Amino acid sequence: MIDLTGLASVLGSTMGAWYDFRDLNNLQRLITEWIADWGPDWLASIIAGVLGTLGILGVIGPTLLILIWVERKVIARFQQRYGPNRVGPKGLLQPVADAVKLILKEQLAPRAADKLIFFLPPVLIFVPGVLIWGVLPFGPRMSVADLNVGVLFLLAVSGTTVLVIFMAGWSSNNKYALFGAMRAVAMSISYEVPMVLALLTLVVFSGTMSINGIVQWQQQEDVIFILLFPLSAIAFFFAASAELNRTPADISEAESEIVAGYHTEYSGMRFGLFYAVELGNTLVVSAFIATFFLGGWWLWGLDQWVPSWIILLVKTGAVYFLLIWTRGTLPRLRVDQLMGFCWKALVPATLLFVVVAFVERTLLVSEGWDTTVALPVMAVINIALTLGAILLFARVSRPAPLRRPARIRMAGAQIGGLRAARQVASRTEEPQLQVGGD
Amino acid sequence: MTIGIEHYLTLGALLFCIGFFIALSKKNAIGVLIGVELMLNAVNLTLVAFSRFGSAEVALSTQVFVVFIIAVAAAEVAVGLALALVVYRNRQTISVDRTTLLRG
Amino acid sequence: MSDFGFHLAFWSLGAMTIGGASMILISRNLIHAVIWLVMSMLGVAGLYLTLSADFIAVVQVLIYVGAISVLMLFAIMLTPRAERDNSQNIKTAGPAGLVVLMVMIATMWVAIDTDWGAVREAALTEQARLIGESLIKHYILPFEIGAVLLTAALVGAIALARQDDEDAAVHAASLQAELEGEGAVDPVDVVDPPIAADASDSEATS
Numbered sequence: 001m002i003d004l005t006g007l008a009s010v011l012g013s014t015m016g017a018w019y020d021f022r023d024l025n026n027l028q029r030l031i032t033e034w035i036a037d038w039g040p041d042w043l044a045s046i047i048a049g050v051l052g053t054l055g056i057l058g059v060i061g062p063t064l065l066i067l068i069w070v071e072r073k074v075i076a077r078f079q080q081r082y083g084p085n086r087v088g089p090k091g092l093l094q095p096v097a098d099a100v101k102l103i104l105k106e107q108l109a110p111r112a113a114d115k116l117i118f119f120l121p122p123v124l125i126f127v128p129g130v131l132i133w134g135v136l137p138f139g140p141r142m143s144v145a146d147l148n149v150g151v152l153f154l155l156a157v158s159g160t161t162v163l164v165i166f167m168a169g170w171s172s173n174n175k176y177a178l179f180g181a182m183r184a185v186a187m188s189i190s191y192e193v194p195m196v197l198a199l200l201t202l203v204v205f206s207g208t209m210s211i212n213g214i215v216q217w218q219q220q221e222d223v224i225f226i227l228l229f230p231l232s233a234i235a236f237f238f239a240a241s242a243e244l245n246r247t248p249a250d251i252s253e254a255e256s257e258i259v260a261g262y263h264t265e266y267s268g269m270r271f272g273l274f275y276a277v278e279l280g281n282t283l284v285v286s287a288f289i290a291t292f293f294l295g296g297w298w299l300w301g302l303d304q305w306v307p308s309w310i311i312l313l314v315k316t317g318a319v320y321f322l323l324i325w326t327r328g329t330l331p332r333l334r335v336d337q338l339m340g341f342c343w344k345a346l347v348p349a350t351l352l353f354v355v356v357a358f359v360e361r362t363l364l365v366s367e368g369w370d371t372t373v374a375l376p377v378m379a380v381i382n383i384a385l386t387l388g389a390i391l392l393f394a395r396v397s398r399p400a401p402l403r404r405p406a407r408i409r410m411a412g413a414q415i416g417g418l419r420a421a422r423q424v425a426s427r428t429e430e431p432q433l434q435v436g437g438d
Numbered sequence: 439m440t441i442g443i444e445h446y447l448t449l450g451a452l453l454f455c456i457g458f459f460i461a462l463s464k465k466n467a468i469g470v471l472i473g474v475e476l477m478l479n480a481v482n483l484t485l486v487a488f489s490r491f492g493s494a495e496v497a498l499s500t501q502v503f504v505v506f507i508i509a510v511a512a513a514e515v516a517v518g519l520a521l522a523l524v525v526y527r528n529r530q531t532i533s534v535d536r537t538t539l540l541r542g
Numbered sequence: 543m544s545d546f547g548f549h550l551a552f553w554s555l556g557a558m559t560i561g562g563a564s565m566i567l568i569s570r571n572l573i574h575a576v577i578w579l580v581m582s583m584l585g586v587a588g589l590y591l592t593l594s595a596d597f598i599a600v601v602q603v604l605i606y607v608g609a610i611s612v613l614m615l616f617a618i619m620l621t622p623r624a625e626r627d628n629s630q631n632i633k634t635a636g637p638a639g640l641v642v643l644m645v646m647i648a649t650m651w652v653a654i655d656t657d658w659g660a661v662r663e664a665a666l667t668e669q670a671r672l673i674g675e676s677l678i679k680h681y682i683l684p685f686e687i688g689a690v691l692l693t694a695a696l697v698g699a700i701a702l703a704r705q706d707d708e709d710a711a712v713h714a715a716s717l718q719a720e721l722e723g724e725g726a727v728d729p730v731d732v733v734d735p736p737i738a739a740d741a742s743d744s745e746a747t748s
Contacts, residue, residue: 040546042546042547045547046547114571117573117574117577147596147600148596148668148670149596149597149600149670152597152600152601152604152670153600155604155608156600156601156603156604156607156608157603159603159604159607159608159609160603160607160608162608162612163577163580163607163608163611163612163615166612166615167577170573170615182619185612185615185616189609189612192608209670440545441548441549441552442658443658444653444654444658445552445556446589446593447652447653447654447658448650448653448654449556449559449560449589450653451646451649451650451653452560452646452650453559453560453563453582453586454645454649455642455643455645455646455649456560456563456564456566456567457563458641458642458645459567459638459639459642460563460566460567462634462638462641462642463634463635463638463639466572468572468576468614468617468618468621469566469572469575471614472566472575472576472579472614473566475579475606475610476563476566476579476582479582479583479586479606482586482598482602483586483589483590486589486590486593486595486598487593489593489595490593490594490595491658492658498672498673498676499676501595501597501598501669501673502673502676502677502681504595504598505598505601505673505677506684506688508601508602508605508606509688509691509692510688510691511605511610512605512609512610512692512695513691513692513694513695513696514695515610515613515614516613516695516696516699517695517698517699517702519613519614519616519617519699519703520698520699520700520702520703521702522617522621523617523620523621523702523703524702524703526620526621527705532621
């Protein structure tokens, strides 16, 4: 065993110094205090905000460029391809080449487009995309704004993206863009419900709405939330990946159905901005999953030795890999399947776990149960409940045997829309099925 | 000059009046709903201003009131828009001037 | 917070709120009106922040921007053949303007002239917790009534907006007929004839 107490005291003495890279907040605090010495205090608060924003953009900008390459490479591996390998070593410069190409491309706008609303969305979509990062705690004191309504802020800000998407789709004056926008809006409204309910379990159980408070609760009780509420974690994961329009749920930009969804008419760098924000949102969602369910910057005391933000980034990377995995593996679902899964499976399941969280919280706080004994027991019970719920879902929703031959079903499905409606109106019993070859 | 409660109340009054005018004069049913929403927002703004500048007893109760108003506003919009849909389905218009079947 | 920053925040947010509301009045397109409404709501949320009511501000963004405006846009998209135009009714605009002007003068006079007194320096802290606790303790009955109201509104909205299969078929058929140019008549006239027929009947009998 190596004696680490000496090292710990050395590290402890650097705590709070500006060069202590474990907590970058110190540096920022030093700068703002220095400004506050000679300048007005509104300048200090503005500088603090600008520094935070620059820090965020400085982290996510380059990360995104790398992530484009990583995602394409990993998906290529899943699909037994090589992926980008021409520009630069191992194709590493491919994102740069793509960006240059997008910037040089002509910016087209449809003549019938609603001009003002058409130009706004690529800019506006950046606002929630950057604002969300503000409440992400990179360390015990390392978040741009540690709001005590952080969870609500996260939901409110992510909810505004829907409006921007709708603006983009509607103003393009293109039916595919409008289809994509309506699908995106309907889907994100639906999936917001299980998302809120999944976060509600955490808020109820930890008794705080501050995101840093949730991480600190996990640190204090020595448990990560994915063990206590696995179903909430799964539901949040699915709901978030649906909100992100990623492949199992990317019906709003399904290229085989509706050209490119709401950004069909956006060319050049305008499309590039949508793409970048989408990728950035994927990153921030994996960071929030890591924060809420995997303990965030905390890892059983390792955060004393390794900078907390590195721990968070590693966890984020793990969740991000999981997101790429689902994207590379699962086929796209239909609209009704996605909606049905949300309302019939996720919402009841997460509601059940809200009730469970209420009961367990009451047992812990009002009845005063010992957390060291009660928490493992609750974890086991909740994991069992989760497995039961998943098995029940699998049993109920397994594919039913076809009662009719597949050909007739397809022929029946072809008579859709107005013809079917007319037939119902004229009270015919069944749509006339064409049996046999034509 | 510091910004006090008068500023917020004046702003709320102005917002309320704009909303009131919209609700009274728009032809479209959804336009009328927008006006009503603006009026409710103006009231909320006034209440929150009282919560900030008023005495300690009202500070919390006004905010609770605002929460209730927001909840009721959400319910009102849902039902109002459903009504607009039904009117549209039956009359192919949601103009409040042309839905005069009851000769009101 | 120093005075300058506070002034800047108040006046810019106030301009955003009032400007957005005025643009609703002016704009001819209903979808533009909803987007201006969103701007106005965001301004109000910012004003809540200047009043240090952070819980209410976040709820405002969550409900109004994330839900109500989207609901309105949905309703506009679902009423495709109704007028998109957001114009004023010329006949009622005059009297309405007069009434509103009187209300404005009265409310503003009260707002400016009254001595409101009781200016507190400190704002509430931990508002979310306080509001939650008072909802459960002091306001439990209104809270429950609110829950019932929301449930009733939910069920009512679904019941109203739900389309029976027959209705849907009739609607689709009429749409189809109109698309084919057979029934290209003023939709109001389609519904009105019974009354007109009654009137002509009574004329004939008299």
